[in-house]
Amino acid sequence: MRNLFKTHNPLRTILLITIMFMASASNSQQIKPSSSGYAPVNGASIYYEIYGEGRPLILLHGAFYTIDMNWSELIPGLSKTRKVIAIEMQGHGHSPFSDRELSITTFASDVEKVMDHLKIDSADVAGFSMGGSVAYQFAVQSPGRLRNLVIISSTYKTSGWLPIVNDAFKDFKPEFFDDSPLKTTYDAVAPDKTKWRKFLEQMFVFAKEPFNVGDSNIAKITAPVLIISGDNDGTDKIELMKTYQLLGGGVTADLQPMPKSQLAIVPSQGHVSLMMQTETILGYLKNFLK
DSSP states (O other): OHHHHHTTOHHHHHHHHHHHHHHHHHTSOOOOOSEEEEEEETTEEEEEEEESSSEEEEEEOOTTOOHHHHHTTTHHHHTTTEEEEEEEOTTSTTSOOOOSOOOHHHHHHHHHHHHHHTTOSOEEEEEETHHHHHHHHHHHHOGGGEEEEEEESOOSBGGGBOHHHHHHHTTOOGGGGTTSHHHHHHHHHOSOGGGHHHHHHHHHHHHHSOOBOOHHHHHTOOSOEEEEEETTSSBOHHHHHHHHHHTTOSSOTTTSOOOSSEEEEETTOOTTGGGGOHHHHHHHHHHHHO
């Protein structure tokens, strides 16, 4: 592991922390979904799992991840009081590969179509990393379907990441991931394992494409928003504070009403290690969503 860090290669570092994350997830409390299936959406097929009962909470994973990799430690706690719907986006996990072009707009539309399929009028939505960007877009595209929004280590625009994060995607190559845990996970659940390279290439194109949901659109979000970020998770904290201000935060609550949206900065945490802080994140989510 030390040799990986010595290379100062962002790609190798990303792979290392992914391995660490997967090792942690493999030891987590496992529960089985009460139901699962596929929703036909916009020319693709999207896999979902449902846990528990109660008010719907939709979980959106990060890039290259699966439901299990991203949410396995949090689902047991969340599903005690909520109906948790975890989605695997196009080409990820159980969801089959499709030639359909990827964008956060398309992903957000897919979320709404899954809700239609499951006959869910509105829900709370939580997204990590790429899933958080999709969640922001969903809030703008489908405001009537959203109750509360939770964003974990994410941003609504490319410039919300530090330059080193955006630069890392420029060097992504499919062969780098061939012997990684990501490939092992893909082979275990993907409907067609032969699509691995095509899936990676498609995701690399998607990751390199700049995106911006728009400051004015973020300012129009009426649902309460909880932003959770690690203090060193790769998000630009100046931009993060601007985002919170667009959502009505950053005021002097002793002199005026407390805003309905919240911002939590978890100390000494990176992008992936933040998701390992199960009790911390679960506590924030339960307090906010109740």
